[in-house]
Amino acid sequence: MAKLKKAPEDMEYILVTDVGSTTTKARFFSNKSGEWRFVVAGEAPTTVEAPYEDVTMGVQNAVREIEELTGHKILAPDGSGITVPYEHGSGVDLYCTTSSAGGGLQMMVGGFIKAITAESANRAALGAGSIVMDVFAEDDGRAPYQKIRRIRSLRPDMILVAGGTDGGDTTHVIQLIELIKAADPKPRLGVSYNLPLVYAGNKDVRPQAQRLLGENFALEIVDNLRPVLEVENTEPARMAVHELFMEHVMSHAPGYPRLMKWTDVDIMPTPAGEGMSIQLIADTFKKNTIGVGLGGATTNVYSVVDSRFVRSVSANLGMSYSVSNVMKEAGLGDIMRWLPFSRDEEDIGRRLSNKMIRPTTIPQTLEELIIEHSVAREALRLGLGHHKSIATRLKGMKLGEGMDRGTFFDQELAETYIDMLTLEVIAGTGGLLSHAPDRIQSMMILTDAWQPEGVTWMFQDSVFMMPHLGVLSTVYRDAAWNIFDKDCLVRLGTNIAPKGMISQGSEVMKVSWTAPDGSEFQETVRGGEIKRIKLPEGVEVDALVEPAHGLDVGAEPGKSLEAKVIGGIGGVILDGRGRPIQLPDEAEARRTLLREWFAVLEMYPAEMIGKLY
Amino acid sequence: MMTENNDSEKNTEAFAYTPGLKVKRLMTVSKERRLPLLGDILVEEGASVSYDTIVAKTEVPGDPRLVKVSAILGIDQNEIHDFLYKKEGDKLQKGEVFGNYKAWFGLINREVTSPMDGEIESISKLTGQVIIRPEPVPVEVNAYIPGKVVGIMPREGVVVATQAAFIQGILGLGGEAHGEVRIVVDSPEDELTAERISEEDKGHILIGGSLITLEAFKRAAKIGVAGLVAGGMNYTDVTEIMGEAIGVAITGHEEIGTTLIITEGFGKMNMSTRTFDLLKSFEGYVAAINGATQIRAGVLRPEIIIPHDEKEELEKEGLSAGMTSGTPVRIIREPNFGAIGKVASLPVELMRVESGSKVRVLVVRLDDGTEVTIPRANVEIIEE
Known part of the structure; x- marks a missing residue:
């Protein structure tokens, strides 16, 4: 719980760190200029592993870099930590941190029906920021002994158990509890303490949960996360x-x-x-938003659709530790389809495997950079696919009464509600996106991977501080948002793309607007074309988008749409490549087309691309 | 690493932190030998142990089976005790009938049998389930390396220490093994091919140069070679050996017959001269090796441990001092991947590299005298 040493309105300096699995990232903020702004960043290797085995060393090293860069003393001279509050020219008024070191929070979840309570438990665990190692349910297709064997082998940090609606059947939930008790799982970080377990199932089973699990687990009982089928209440479990x-x-x-x-x-x-x-982005802009944290080990996707927040984590999709797994899941062919030059599979497989075993290396050559960008598109594509399987309508809800078949439920009808046409904002963070040498590269990586439809605003994290500002927003929202708006959220621009199959060369859409200086802009986009229109950051225009017959930009197929378009570093991308994007099957034709696109978009230095064959 | 907006205000220290893999001629190697669950320690502190000495043992409870008795017998859950012949704690044999429901003068006769040998752990009136637990499985932990027991973790395990040469690889497959070291190539550039392996190599650890070929691995596994060590392996060969593409690098559990360790990376990569020469100097010694690798939370690298009693000054195993001018380094990314050299300088300014990124760089003087400028992230220190 918060134990602030100074009221937020009296604060002058704030320090926030993120202890990542590889790097500890410190961010230093100040309101000396009259508003809260980001001042400087300091980074150092995380020291969670042997021989150090003490994360505070990495934190101190990162903070020391800030001290060296600013001359502002933050560390306590006696080595006891961070000086709080700021007094006599040294220290900060608030220090907080996020952490994913040591593999983050790894959970196992269980419920009675896979598509109902187990799925809700999964969403609750993911929403709390965990990696879900496995989801158990009565109907998950495994025999009890197989589940027991799996549970025993997992060694999670925590277990979340749901099951049943309040007042409903108790037997199956108790069976699940008996199964977990019989498996007797041990915690990941040692055998000397009890494994934490949250019970968020049928409230009538609480006494049995207490009796069966109370002794061997650090048990916490909270409100049922599916008190009735029509309601999902994940907040108590998440807390x-x-x-x-x-x-x-x-x-x-x-x-x-x-x-x-x-x-x-x-x-x-x-x-x-x-x-x-x-x-914070979704709340502020009041728009349906999808965001991604593309990390080295994991890919987290977050969506806020009609105020419903859902997070998915693909624990083994990432750009360094997990890069080989992206290669495994996507297949080398799908990665290589984004390369504008010819390489054999052994060569790409070797390079990516070497990245996995030396995950902290960075691309020095353009060739290596483009290979990583190709992997990123596939990691993002797979991550979105996974997110769609989590972001589904509540299953199990009663839809109505059949004439002669009694009540029926919608389990068969369930599907994702993630629809790129209704998502209005895309935001990206993570090392690869934040460190892309040119922002248009990250904008197009996100575009190619997720293929936004209609009119979509695109943002990205400037120097990786979304986690920092997220934790800061829990105690000081105004400061967090000001820094977020001014220093963190980079406006990449807007993507305009009609949904539907296009014919090469035929008209796809017309886009027009009146610029703030009064000049008129109008452009026609044809099938297969992509255009980059420069519109600076901070400029907004009211655009008219007129799609061709049968194509949809958000106002029904063939109908025009008036929409606000924001400028940005990447500008406005008029994307006539169709949805899904159509790439030629023939390898050389595909590479030629990619080189054309890259050139039009000015993604990479043209003279360099020309040399890469 | 600093962000771009800090360009003008950098510290001037010519120093960088880039951990490397250990290649040491003599150091004290300590290994924790832990039980998976609490158990018994079989050795005392100070005891001398060998590779195969059992130092601790325990019994891991077997995987229990849940039998849905009330459903099988067609009875109410809370009546379960009335229809069972056995109670909690009783032993059962596989196939043994331990419950029965009869009705209609025996016309309905349902029985429930035990799916395994074991003991009844619990009988639940709430769910009508019986949990049967099989006999525990004994688990023993050996010393893995010869040496002295220098620490006891009560009921959890021991620490064994020895003086040895210690070499870390970059990736391994297969678990712990030991055997006599034999060099089967003439130079670090030579490939470890099937032709270089003979029947006499059974139980040995064979050291190659730049590449372990797929055929070499197959022959080694067939003969019963304990381990193969070389600079690299082809990506597609590793895929074939594992039976699937390598996803996340958590290895060591593969049952492939011969433990494999690569010291440099994927592809044909010359083993570093220092590593090769060190291994060569211990030809004929017995080494313990482990292919287990974990490149995520809890970094674990494959290792070669060669105990010996050479009287040299022990190399101190301290924390890496970081990189300064003159530090020997290995380049670990294209271009110049695998090249060895010494740090010539550590420029303070961020520099734009070919990819367009502005990064901190260093200048490396390669062994052939040429100098290359590369991102600091793309080298590792060769720890001497």
Whole structure:
């Protein structure tokens, strides 16, 4: 819980860190200029592993870099941590941190029906920022002994158990509890403490849960996350997960007991902080938003659609540690379809495998950069596919009464509600996107991977501080938003793309607007074409988008749409490539087309691309 | 690493932190030997142990089976005790009838049998389930390396220490093994091919140069070679050996017959001269190797441990001091991947590299005298 040493309105300096699996990233903020702004960043390798095994060393190293860059003393001279509050020219008024070091929060979840309570439990665990190792349910297709074997082998940080609606059947939920008790799982960080377990199922089973699990688990009982089929109430479970994370998991990780004493608010899992930032965007713009944190090990996708927030994590999709797994899941062919030059599979397989075993290396040559960008498109595409499987309508809801068949439910009808045409904002963060040498590259990586439809605003994190601002927003929203708006959220621009199959060369849409200086803009886009229109950051125009017959930009097929278009570093992308994007099957024709697109978009230096064959 | 907007205000220290893999001639190697669950420690502190000495043992409870008795017998859950012949704690044999429901003068006669040998752990009136637990499975942990027991973790395990040469690889497949070191190539550039392996290599650890070929691995596994060590392997060959493409690098559990360790990376990569020469100097010694690799939370690299009693000054195993001018480094990314050299300088300014990124760089003087400028992230220190 927050134990602030100064009221937010009296604060002058704030320090926030993110203890990542590879790097600890410190961000220093100040309101000396009269408004809250980002001042400087300091980074250092995370020290969670042997021989250091103390995360506070990495935190101090990162903070020391800030001290060297600014001359502002932050670390306590006696080595006891961070000086809080700011007094006599040194220290900060608030210190908080997110963390994903040591693999983050790894959970196992269980429910009675896979598509109903187990799925809700899964969403609750993901929403709390965890990696879900496995989801168990009565109907998951595994025999009880197989589930027991799996549970015993997992060694999670925490378990979340749901099952049943309040007042409903109790037997099957107790069976699930008996199964977990029989498996007797052990926590990941040692055998000397009880594994935390959150029970969020049928309230009538609480006494049995207490009796069966109370002794061998650190048990927390909270409100049912599906009290009735029509309602999903994940908040109590999510909060319990956060509390147990601090109390039972973090306290066993190397150096964390010390770090917990330094912070003024609870340590938050990095994805939870990132998710809060995406929610901040959706709340502020009042638009359906989808965001991604494309990391080295994992890909987190967050969506806010009609105010419903859902997070998915693809634990093994990432750009360094997990890069080989992207190659495995997507297939080398799908990665290589984005390359404008010819290479054999052994060559690409070798390069990416070498990146996996030396995950901290960075591309030095343009060739290596383009290969990584190709992988990123596929990681994002797979991550979105996974997100769609999580972001579904509530299953199990009663739809109505059949004439002679009694009540029927909608399990067969369930599908994702993620529709690129209704998503109005895309935001990206993570090392690859933030460090792309040119922002148009990250804009097009996101565009090619997710293929936005209609009129979509695109943003990205400037220097990776979404997790930082997410945790800061829990105690000081105004400061967090000001920094977010001014220093974090880079306006990439707007993508305008009609949904539907296009014919090469035929007219796809007309786009027109009146610029603030009064000049008229009009452009016709043909099938297969992509155009980059420069519109600076900070400029907004009211555009008229007129799609060709049968194509949809958000106002029904063939109908015109008036929409606000924002400028940005990338400008406005008029995308006539169709949805889905059509790439030629023939390899050389595909490469030629990619080179054309890259040239039109000015993604990479043209003279360099020409040399890469 | 600093962000671009800090260009003008950088510290001037010519220093960088880039951990490397250990290649040491003599150091004290300590290994924790832990049980999966609490158990018994079989050795005392100070005891001398060998590779195969069992140092701790425990019994891991078997995987229990849940039998839905009330459903099988067609009875109410809370009546379960009335229809069982056995109670909690009783032993059962596989196929043994331990419950029965009869009605209609025996016309309905349902029985429930045990799916395994074991003991009844619980009988639930709430769910009508019986949990049967099989006999525990004994688990033993050996010393893995010869040496002295230098620490006891009560009921959890021991720490064994020895003086040895210690070499970390970059990726391995297969678990712990030991055997006599034999060099089967003439130079670090030579490939470890099937022709270089003979029946006499059974139980040995064979050191190659630049590449372990797929045929070499197949022959080694067939003969019963304990381990193969070389600079690299082809990506497609690793896929074939594992039976699937390698996804996340968490290895060590593969049952492939011969433990494999590569020291440099994927592809044909000359083993570093230092590593090769060190291994060559210990030809004929017995080494313990482990292919287990984990490149994520809890970094674990494959290792070669060669205990010996050479009287040299022990190399101190401290924390890496970082990189300064003169530090030997290896380039670990294209271009010049695999090249060895020494740090010539560590420029303070961020520099734009070919990819367009502005990054911190260093200048490396390669062994052939040429100098290359590369991102600091793309080298690793060769720890001496």
